[in-house]
């Protein structure tokens with residue numbers, strides 16, 4: 001699966017652009033502030049219905065404009081699929097797949113699996129468990145059709161449970177909800193655990209190439225201690241939950257542990273090595289998706305050359321190309337990418353003040 005055609009209208013500084021990307025490696029280059037990241041952001045927005053840069057979606061709508069429009073033709077094995085998205089300043093969003101309006105953004109995510117690697121991707125390692133949980137859940141969502149509904153139910157019940165805790169409900173009232181929570185929570189945890197196991201198998205080879213002398217361990221933490229059943233935990237921790245006004249532990253606290261020897265990865269690795277670790281995780285995730293459900297992800301790599309020496313740029317580009325997926329990389333100087341490749345990129349785009357031109 002790849003983007004065959006992409007139209008971007010009134011998105012950040014891009015007033016109107018049309019791209020016919022290659023299904024292989026696409027290089028986007030241009031000066032600071034020219035609009036390179038905005039192209040990647042537009043592709044991500046089309047796949048996720050939100051930005052990877054800002055929580056406020058209206059910020060991506062071009063100043064002075066009321067809406068943004070994104071349109072793509074996806075090349076799938078079965079043929080071309082049309083995906084269109086329009087986002088209005090008042091928050092409304094219209095999404096159509098092959099002309100049919102869709103209500104749930106998860107359908108979009110299912111149609112267009114995207115892996116993004118930006119200089120800010122370090123947040124996967126540094127900023128609390130939420131990002132790491134989202135990383136696991138991306139894979140769990142794509143690999144098991146039961147995950148989405150089970151996780152949506154866990155979140156819904158958890159919200160309800162927390163409201164009851166805040167109003168001081170007795171355990172006998174909460175117990176009814178806990179039964180449901182235990183059922184869905186067990187399924188979510190099982191799918192996540194299996195996913196991290198499969199991911200580890202993929203990761204070994206990639207980490208072996210990127211960080212050959214480093215002993216990286218990736219493990220799953222389910223969100224509560226490994227010896228206690230979830231039902232028991234919820235009962236035991238009720239007095240503490242009541243005092244805190246929320247559920248202290250459970251599947252909503254799951255995490256991905258990344259360690260080097262006895263240290264958290266972020267304390268043991270250099271910035272370049274951390275970037276390689278994040279890339280390894282994303283590449284492993286894409287490869288696993290291909291293996292599990294036969295779908296290719298689209299890779300968006302912003303400012304690929306930063307933090308990496310020539311040898312590691314080469315390694316990363318090779319690993320990306322071995323996924324067989326469509327890849328978009330940005331750089332300020334094209335030579336920073338071209339010099340690390342044995343064959344030139346399949347397509348090169350230059351961006352200047354939001355204008356995109358293809359370099360023949």
Ligand SMILES: Nc1ncnc2c1ncn2[C@@H]1O[C@H](COP(=O)(O)OP(=O)(O)OP(=O)(O)O)[C@@H](O)[C@H]1O
Pocket residue numbers: 011012013014030031032033034035036037038039059060061062063332
């Ligand atoms: N809503 C908006 N409307 C118009 N322009 C915007 C909007 N939001 C951001 N911009 C501008 O878009 C430009 C493009 O930014 P972008 O981050 O895509 O550039 P870049 O080429 O990736 O730069 P760098 O190499 O510095 O990362 C910036 O100059 C920014 O000021």
